[in-house]
Amino acid sequence: MKKSHILGIVVIAIAIGIIMSTAGDASSYVTFGKAMEMASTGDDNKIHVVGTLKKATDGTVTGIESAENKLSFSFTMVDADFREQQVYFAEPMPVDFLRSEQVVVIGAYQQELFVADKILLKCPSKYQEHEISISS
Amino acid sequence: MIHSFIGNLGQLSVIIAFVSALVASFAFYKSVVVDDLQKPGWMSYAQGAFYVHAVAVLSVIFCLYYIVYNHYFEYHYAWSHSSRQLPVYYMISSFWEGQEGSFLLWIFWNVVLGTVVLNTNRLWKGSVMSIFALVQAFLASMILGVVIFNIKIGSTPFILLRDAMMDAPVFQLNPDFIPKDGNGLNALLQNYWMVIHPPTLFLGFATTLVPFAYCIAGLWTGKLSDWIRPALPWALFSAMVLGIGILMGAYWAYETLNFGGYWNWDPVENAVYVPWLVLVASYHTMITYRNSNTALKTSIILVVATFILILYSTFLTRSGILGESSVHSFTDLGLSGQLLILLLVFTFLSIAIIVRRWKSIPTSKKEVSTYSREFWIFIGATTLCLMGFQVLLATSFPVYNSILNGLGFESNMALPVDQVSYYSKFQLWFGVALAILSGTGQFFWWRKMDPKKLKEIIMGPILLTLVLSAFIMWVTDVSYLPYIVILTAGIYSVVANTKILLSLKKGNWHLSGGSIAHIGIAMMLIGIMYSSGYSKVVSLNKSGLLISREVDEEFNLENLILFLNEPRQMDKYALVYQGRNVEVRGVSGYVPVEVLSPTNDPYHWIAAEDVIRNGKVVKAQGDTLEISPENIYFKINYEQENGKGFDLYPRIQVNASMGQVASPDIKRDIAKDLYTHLSYAPYMTEEETREWTHTDSLNIQIGDNFYINDYVAKLNDVNRVHELRGVPLEDDDIAVMATITVDAGTEQYLLEPIFLIRDQRAARIPDVANDLGVRVAFSKINPETDSFEFDIYTTQKDFVILKAIEKPFINILWSGTLLVIIGYFIAIRRRYCDFVESRDK
Numbered sequence: 001m002k003k004s005h006i007l008g009i010v011v012i013a014i015a016i017g018i019i020m021s022t023a024g025d026a027s028s029y030v031t032f033g034k035a036m037e038m039a040s041t042g043d044d045n046k047i048h049v050v051g052t053l054k055k056a057t058d059g060t061v062t063g064i065e066s067a068e069n070k071l072s073f074s075f076t077m078v079d080a081d082f083r084e085q086q087v088y089f090a091e092p093m094p095v096d097f098l099r100s101e102q103v104v105v106i107g108a109y110q111q112e113l114f115v116a117d118k119i120l121l122k123c124p125s126k127y128q129e130h131e132i133s134i135s136s
Numbered sequence: 137m138i139h140s141f142i143g144n145l146g147q148l149s150v151i152i153a154f155v156s157a158l159v160a161s162f163a164f165y166k167s168v169v170v171d172d173l174q175k176p177g178w179m180s181y182a183q184g185a186f187y188v189h190a191v192a193v194l195s196v197i198f199c200l201y202y203i204v205y206n207h208y209f210e211y212h213y214a215w216s217h218s219s220r221q222l223p224v225y226y227m228i229s230s231f232w233e234g235q236e237g238s239f240l241l242w243i244f245w246n247v248v249l250g251t252v253v254l255n256t257n258r259l260w261k262g263s264v265m266s267i268f269a270l271v272q273a274f275l276a277s278m279i280l281g282v283v284i285f286n287i288k289i290g291s292t293p294f295i296l297l298r299d300a301m302m303d304a305p306v307f308q309l310n311p312d313f314i315p316k317d318g319n320g321l322n323a324l325l326q327n328y329w330m331v332i333h334p335p336t337l338f339l340g341f342a343t344t345l346v347p348f349a350y351c352i353a354g355l356w357t358g359k360l361s362d363w364i365r366p367a368l369p370w371a372l373f374s375a376m377v378l379g380i381g382i383l384m385g386a387y388w389a390y391e392t393l394n395f396g397g398y399w400n401w402d403p404v405e406n407a408v409y410v411p412w413l414v415l416v417a418s419y420h421t422m423i424t425y426r427n428s429n430t431a432l433k434t435s436i437i438l439v440v441a442t443f444i445l446i447l448y449s450t451f452l453t454r455s456g457i458l459g460e461s462s463v464h465s466f467t468d469l470g471l472s473g474q475l476l477i478l479l480l481v482f483t484f485l486s487i488a489i490i491v492r493r494w495k496s497i498p499t500s501k502k503e504v505s506t507y508s509r510e511f512w513i514f515i516g517a518t519t520l521c522l523m524g525f526q527v528l529l530a531t532s533f534p535v536y537n538s539i540l541n542g543l544g545f546e547s548n549m550a551l552p553v554d555q556v557s558y559y560s561k562f563q564l565w566f567g568v569a570l571a572i573l574s575g576t577g578q579f580f581w582w583r584k585m586d587p588k589k590l591k592e593i594i595m596g597p598i599l600l601t602l603v604l605s606a607f608i609m610w611v612t613d614v615s616y617l618p619y620i621v622i623l624t625a626g627i628y629s630v631v632a633n634t635k636i637l638l639s640l641k642k643g644n645w646h647l648s649g650g651s652i653a654h655i656g657i658a659m660m661l662i663g664i665m666y667s668s669g670y671s672k673v674v675s676l677n678k679s680g681l682l683i684s685r686e687v688d689e690e691f692n693l694e695n696l697i698l699f700l701n702e703p704r705q706m707d708k709y710a711l712v713y714q715g716r717n718v719e720v721r722g723v724s725g726y727v728p729v730e731v732l733s734p735t736n737d738p739y740h741w742i743a744a745e746d747v748i749r750n751g752k753v754v755k756a757q758g759d760t761l762e763i764s765p766e767n768i769y770f771k772i773n774y775e776q777e778n779g780k781g782f783d784l785y786p787r788i789q790v791n792a793s794m795g796q797v798a799s800p801d802i803k804r805d806i807a808k809d810l811y812t813h814l815s816y817a818p819y820m821t822e823e824e825t826r827e828w829t830h831t832d833s834l835n836i837q838i839g840d841n842f843y844i845n846d847y848v849a850k851l852n853d854v855n856r857v858h859e860l861r862g863v864p865l866e867d868d869d870i871a872v873m874a875t876i877t878v879d880a881g882t883e884q885y886l887l888e889p890i891f892l893i894r895d896q897r898a899a900r901i902p903d904v905a906n907d908l909g910v911r912v913a914f915s916k917i918n919p920e921t922d923s924f925e926f927d928i929y930t931t932q933k934d935f936v937i938l939k940a941i942e943k944p945f946i947n948i949l950w951s952g953t954l955l956v957i958i959g960y961f962i963a964i965r966r967r968y969c970d971f972v973e974s975r976d977k
Contacts, residue, residue, distance in 0.1 A: 003504070003506070004504075007514075007515075007518070011518055011522070014522055015522065015525060018522070018525060018526045018529060018562065019529065021558075021561075021562070022526070022529050022530050022552075022558075025530075025552035025553075025554075025558045026530070026533070026549050026550065026551075026552060027549075027550040027551065027552060027553045028548050028549060028550050029548040029550050030548070045553075046553035046554075047550075047553075048550040048553075069697055070697060070816070070937060071693050071695050071697060071937065072693065090693060091694075091695065091815065092695055092815045092816040092937045093816065096796055106553050117553065118553070
């Protein structure tokens with residue numbers, strides 16, 4: 001066998017290894033229901049859940065519990081199926097958190113509580129392009 | 137009045153630029169394919185068209201700059217990217233904040249490069265410029281903004297605000313409405329990096345076109361291998377500029393953007409990193425070809441792949457397909473279709489032309505020896521490509537999702553949760569492989585090699601490496617196996633390349649580019665290993681405070697809360713948060729907000745006290761100061777056990793379009809950086825103002841003692857004053873100031889609330905002791921009882937939540953990058969001289 005063939009085989013093997021590892025590491029966007037199901041079958045992969053903060057009828061955010069030292073907090077999130085879930089985050093509340101119109105939490109269930117490793121926020125821009133006021 | 141002339145001129149120039157690029161491309165094409173008699177005619181026609189194109193592009197830039205510079209906010213581009221507050225250098229940056237302007241920047245660099253190619257290479261210019269001009273036509277179409285058969289082609293920077301926002305009620309009332317001010321350049325981008333990083337990066341983008349154009353031109357005209365000589369210096373130059381651009385971005389991220397470090401594996405970063413890797417692989421194989429006529433096919437594929445990947449990354453970052461997965465992709469301008477066409481056209485053209493010529497591309501028949509440099513370079517190039525492949529695979533997830541969803545399958549793939557570990561577990565090992573290859577490969581450059589000789593020559597460096605690594609590991613306490621491997625590989629590469637460098641004969645320094653660059657790369661690897669692998673959170677919360685009850689796992693809380701002027705121990709430092717500061721134009725450093733009085737104009741505040749720098753009063757009491765109110769700097773004092781201390785000023789910016797953004801401040805030492813940023817600070821927005829609770833009303837006389845918030849206080853005196861914190865009173869004003877001292881144990885505080893009568897109305901100007909969270913208002917004078925009334929308010933004390941990270945030996949990374957750049961300069965010079973020599977023969 002020629003050296004170039006051996007090299008080719010090695011490269012293909014590494015490439016396959018990369019693809020397998022990527023597929024294994026890939027996360028997915030799911031709902032809390034699906035995430036719960038996954039957790040109950042022992043699948044503890046971290047997943048992405050998209051949703052919004054729970055709001056009372058007057059528009060204020062409810063369900064926020066800040067730790068006394070403000071260094072961690074938990075909140076109630078509503079996913080695409082309108083399922084409510086308490087989510088815990090071991091970091092201070094991100095600035096603009098309460099203003100966010102969409103939240104993506106990345107994490108996994110620990111018993112009944114969803115523990116987020118990372119929170120991504122989508123905030124309404126103050127300069128909405130089609131809102132232009134005379135005063136500006 | 138709407139200045140329509142300048143916009144029309146700009147729009148006309150865009151159209152001329154587009155059409156002349158098409159014409160030039162066709163004419164250059166003709167100049168290649170027609171018979172020799174007609175060639176000069178077509179050539180001069182083509183050149184003319186290209187220079188028309190060049191002038192048109194400059195005119196577009198001039199018009200757009202004129203609009204921005206003169207604050208013509210009737211234009212959408214000026215309104216959304218600039219404002220009256222912006223200094224000139226940021227006006228230039230606001231130019232490339234938007235998509236259209238950044239395309240324009242790319243187009244501009246292509247014009248510059250095209251002009252250089254036209255004037256340096258007579259032999260190739262027809263075929264190369266034909267491809268050049270075609271790419272220009274595609275790029276120009278992106279800013280065309282013309283509607284043909286209901287299809288919008290491109291997005292023009294010269295659109296009027298009223299046409300861009302037809303639904304806005306303002307324009308229905310008054311079509312000639314012109315906003316008084318623009319939205320300005322995003323405050324986060326108001327940083328000198330915004331002035332130099334995008335032009336560098338886009339020059340890098342633009343330069344990838346040159347080797348590509350040479351390659352395709354060579355395949356087209358049948359000069360299947362001659363293209364390498366002129367393309368090689370360009371490929372090196374491109375790799376250098378793109379590399380510098382990437383590193384500038386990394387340094388900017390590290391210093392200002394607080395993405396947690398210098399590299400965040402964000403899709404936008406990856407989209408430039410991948411083509412760069414392939415570009416580096418491509419010039420390595422091109423060098424192999426120059427030396428030994430091997431790897432021509434590989435070189436062709438890699439050069440073409442680099443350019444296609446640049447187009448692909450343009451598509452990724454500008455089409456909106458990345459969506460949520462990236463922090464800094466451009467807004468979607470509805471160009472995705474056009475971008476996709478650009479990508480596909482050049483992909484298929486290149487593949488078609490390569491396939492057509494494939495059989496006739498010369499290859500070397502003989503098997504490559506393991507003891508040849510070609511073999512080692514080839515392995516290195518393969519490693520680089522695999523690195524790129526791994527990054528590309530995950531970065532393209534959103535693309536798979538949209539293709540699969542478009543085909544009717546359900547796909548909800550998300551990026552790996554722990555991106556850093558996903559990428560680094562491969563990239564680091566590939567990095568190790570590169571270090572070993574670049575160390576060993578260099579030995580094959582200079583002489584014929586066989587196993588025996590290799591053993592002889594390599595023993596010394598290996599022994600030295602082992603001794604050095606063992607020593608460094610012992611000193612810096614490296615014991616984790618992967619890091620031991622990385623460190624050893626890096627040191628091996630440094631040692632081996634230094635040996636090569638030293639063995640260069642005097643006068644041969646022009647050959648040293650490779651070794652110097654490789655030493656730099658190895659240092660970068662070592663620097664990355666230390667600064668990331670041994671990065672340590674020093675702000676660990678050791679107080680064992682409440683952790684959510686439902687969670688049984690122990691959490692490592694990595695933030696500290698600091699109350700104003702209350703010292704707290706962190707690692708080997710005593711930390712004190714000492715208040716908020718702003719930057720004042722014309723004053724070095726930062727100025728505490730307490731010595732300033734806000735006015736109705738947020739950009740201009742008044743000095744309530746003299747501002748002193750180096751013993752000189754730089755701003756006197758009462759001066760109006762120019763400040764940027766969106767940036768607040770929090771003074772954190774660090775005191776070490778040996779008594780030495782320093783201040784850091786991490787920043788929080790209230791950003792109009794991005795919310796609150798934290799930027800770090802870094803204490804730089806030779807051996808390590810201490811990186812501090814704020815996770816949270818209260819009272820940053822209007823909605824979240826401080827709530828004051830009224831706790832007490834007092835009626836007292838001069839000399840009386842009383843209590844404020846359990847502190848003993850005394851009313852010392854009441855006097856008439858003639859100015860209010862630096863502002864002189866108006867003629868009929870009467871102002872009376874009380875002097876109150878508060879004894880808070882270790883410190884005494886002075887409060888001076890003022891009672892003011894203006895226009896026969898009473899007003900109170902309260903004074904605040906921020907450290908105590910106390911505000912005192914002077915409410916009433918009772919002449920009949922000779923007493924005064926005060927109202928006491930209390931609030932939560934100001935605080936910040938902070939995170940501090942130690943990054944050891946990060947300077948090895950930065951000095952490595954400098955070496956790489958120096959190496960590139962030397963190598964480019966050598967290859968360019970080589971090209972000039974052969975051209976002028």
